Amino acid sequence: MKFPTRPLLLTLTVVAFSVLLLNRVQAGGSHYFPPVADPVVKEECGSCHLAFAPSMLPASSWQRMMANLKDHFGDDATVDDALKAKITDYLVKNAADTGGQRYGDKLLRGVSPSNAPLRITELPKWLREHRKVPDWEWRHKDVRTRANCVACHGEAERGYYED
Structure with a gap:
């Protein structure tokens, strides 16, 4: 069995970090409350x-x-x-x-x-x-x-x- 290469590991790390960051941005942070839209x-x-x-x-x-x-x-x-x-x-x-x-x-x-x-x-x-x-x-x-x-x-x- 061959282990993933360094570029693949780096890519997976970047993707995982991006998903975590995107979730934080979408949530708006811990002090975000969606304003009135109506x-x-x-x-x-x-x-x-x-x-x-x-x-x-x-x-x-x-x-x-x-x-x-x-x-x-x-x-x-x-x-x-x-x-x-x-x-x-x-x-x-x-x-x-x-x-x-x-x-x-x-x-x-x-x-x-x-x-x-x-x-x-x-x-x-x-x-x-x-x-x-x-x-x-x-x-x-x-x-x-x-x-x-x-x-x-x-x-x-x-x-x-x-x-």
Whole structure:
């Protein structure tokens, strides 16, 4: 039996490395969450704040949030019933425990989907990732709220939350 030649081994190594690298790129890294792709949802939700990736919360959180738009974190975000149904359907289909599982798993580890918070900023992984941010930074005039991801993550609108 003849052993593979050096060029063949090198080629196999390069192919294996490329497959690993490509998987990482396709996944978008550990801080990637696919942004909202539906233009209506992006416009409605994004008119007041970043249209958060549905894969950042489980379906139950999105359903509870959409059921109480009259008091959407202190604001009235009420929309007509047809629009509400469309937005809810999109968020639920792409939630962390449904269509967005590939991405949402990392943020929801250890969180019961039936008892998940409504705020992404209350998820244990989010809290761990941001524990070293000093309080004064949250109060900075360009930040003002923990939900203002784009203040620190310049590529958040494209789904990238790396520092």
